[in-house]
Amino acid sequence: DVKVTQSSRYLVKRTGEKVFLECVQDMDHENMFWYRQDPGLGLRLIYFSYDVKMKEKGDIPEGYSVSREKKERFSLILESASTNQTSMYLCASRPTGVRNSPLHFGNGTRLTVT
């Protein structure tokens, strides 16, 4: 069974701090994704990566960056956290080569920026 692990379940950070959210998957998936989930807005794609060191902007990349140095790990970085980045962050992965394979999600990191 695919496992996507997000390192923190809850995080509280101060405005202006640099924040790292970590995600690891154990199924050798090429594609990894970061979403944020907000009530009434559903899931919005921040960034995704289809290979090591490759990244593409999603729908709401402003204020975020990502890093993918190893295939199994995809990090989301908030360079200078702001209160409007308080949200639930979900990481997901999916293999290439299996057409329309579903996303496998981690349990999420609830980030509060004060």
Add this chain to the structure above:
Amino acid sequence: AQSVAQPEDQVNVAEGNPLTVKCTYSVSGNPYLFWYVQYPNRGLQFLLKYITGDNLVKGSYGFEAEFNKSQTSFHLKKPSALVSDSALYFCAVREPISSGSARQLTFGSGTQLTVLP
């Protein structure tokens, strides 16, 4: 641009009754459609998908969904609801021919299903 709408924020149904969670979509061409479920304090779990073929798709936990091209809908259904079905449900869509972030799924805003005992 692709989009998906879930017109109901909340659906309540009595245990044992049939349930429907609505989803409509807008894409160019034939859509790829998905349903995911999120239980409290968990990530999303895949339920079912429609890619092509039979309009009635069966998925996990007894759920099914009907693709209706003329109404651009993909409603999630279950003949007999369980209290344990109470969760947040998301519909998602992808266009078959697109690039960049548009190749990825677009999610609806979610519908909270509550099954009352």
